[in-house]
Amino acid sequence: xxQGDRALALGxxxxxxxxxxxxxxxxxxxxQIYDFGATAYxxxxxxxxxxxxxxxxxxxxxxxxxxARIVEDVHLELMQSFQGIDIAGFxxxxxxxxxxxxxxxxxxxxxxxxxxxxxxxxxxxRSNDVAHGGQGAPLAPFYHFALAxxxxxxxxxxxxxxxxxxxLTWVDPTREDPADPKALLAFDTGPxxxxxxxxxxxxxxxxxxxxxxxxxxxxxxxNVLARxxxxxxxxxxxxxxxxxxxxxxLSADVGNxxxxxxxxxxxxAVVLSVKAGLALCPEIPARVLVSGGGRHNxxxxxxxxxxxxxxxxxxxxxxxDGDMLEAQAFAFLAVRAAKGLPLSSPETTGVRAPVSxxxxxxx
Numbered sequence: 379x380x381q382g383d384r385a386l387a388l389g390x391x392x393x394x395x396x397x398x399x400x401x402x403x404x405x406x407x408x409x410q411i412y413d414f415g416a417t418a419y420x421x422x423x424x425x426x427x428x429x430x431x432x433x434x435x436x437x438x439x440x441x442x443x444x445x446a447r448i449v450e451d452v453h454l455e456l457m458q459s460f461q462g463i464d465i466a467g468f469x470x471x472x473x474x475x476x477x478x479x480x481x482x483x484x485x486x487x488x489x490x491x492x493x494x495x496x497x498x499x500x501x502x503x504r505s506n507d508v509a510h511g512g513q514g515a516p517l518a519p520f521y522h523f524a525l526a527x528x529x530x531x532x533x534x535x536x537x538x539x540x541x542x543x544x545x546l547t548w549v550d551p552t553r554e555d556p557a558d559p560k561a562l563l564a565f566d567t568g569p570x571x572x573x574x575x576x577x578x579x580x581x582x583x584x585x586x587x588x589x590x591x592x593x594x595x596x597x598x599x600x601n602v603l604a605r606x607x608x609x610x611x612x613x614x615x616x617x618x619x620x621x622x623x624x625x626x627x628l629s630a631d632v633g634n635x636x637x638x639x640x641x642x643x644x645x646x647a648v649v650l651s652v653k654a655g656l657a658l659c660p661e662i663p664a665r666v667l668v669s670g671g672g673r674h675n676x677x678x679x680x681x682x683x684x685x686x687x688x689x690x691x692x693x694x695x696x697x698x699d700g701d702m703l704e705a706q707a708f709a710f711l712a713v714r715a716a717k718g719l720p721l722s723s724p725e726t727t728g729v730r731a732p733v734s735x736x737x738x739x740x741x
Contacts, residue, residue: 398452475515510729533664573629573647609625645675
């Protein structure tokens with residue numbers, strides 16, 4: 379399907395924070411990164427976001443056509459601005475994720491995108507992993523392995539993504555293959571931006587707490603954090619994954635706090651969950667590189683720097699684009715899917731053996 383080893387791949391990501399769609403181009407053969415290309419972002423309008431959010435938790439049998447059409451249309455608007463693309467990776471929008479029950483549901487039809495765009499589109503990345511006993515998430519770790527090689531890391535490094543949900547990937551860059559059982563460990567750490575964004579929207583009509591400024595003026599409620607730390611998720615072995623609303627009790631617990639104290643408590647919960655996650659890693663990394671919107675929250679970043687026993691930096695410190703790593707990851711995974719290469723392993727999703735995945739929609 380791909381002409382030659384290298385491909386100019388376009389990846390897209392619409393995450394659990396529901397803010398909009400990221401798109402990014404990389405040149406890759408599905409093993410190495412050769413270059414980074416153009417990027418773009420399209421925010422969801424308030425009306426679009428409201429429709430998609432209203433469908434969270436719904437499955438294929440429910441009426442999700444309206445949400446899917448919005449997701450497809452916004453992606454197409456963004457993707458049509460890129461030229462010379464060989465293949466695209468379309469993640470879709472996660473509406474529900476229950477890998478040990480009903481499975482995983484990312485709405486959006488990759489076949490429609492391929493027909494409009496005129497080139498192959500890889501999509502439905504998670505279902506095959508779930509079908510083979512995996513959690514279906516996180517899926518960026520194999521890309522993180524390639525990034526560790528790209529930045530020339532010589533010692534273990536952690537990539538921490540703070541989107542709606544937090545997830546980390548521990549990488550040993552001395553290994554040659556991401557499917558090596560000792561190369562990676564990856565899992566969701568806990569809630570990240572989603573509870574804070576929901577709170578600021580509900581109370582203040584603001585999409586997020588810019589720079590964590592409101593949180594910086596609050597005092598974290600220790601009793602809430604103590605209950606949060608007792609959540610059974612933290613006692614589970616890695617790898618493991620979460621649904622966006624798995625920690626709904628946390629939002630309820632800060633309901634009676636003032637705005638600043640509630641946000642300070644939610645920010646401290648992010649730090650607590652990442653610290654608990656780091657304790658599950660094979661060894662302490664040389665540094666933690668933070669991507670996603672949470673790296674702009676100075677309250678969270680200050681908390682991580684104080685709580686973790688290693689350097690904590692935004693991924694820009696390594697010359698990377700922290701807003702686009704997940705979109706880039708699905709460009710990388712699209713090429714791997716087209717070549718039948720593994721997208722996940724027992725150490726990243728808990729799947730029984732390294733497995734490929736994704737559907738390839740031809741135009």
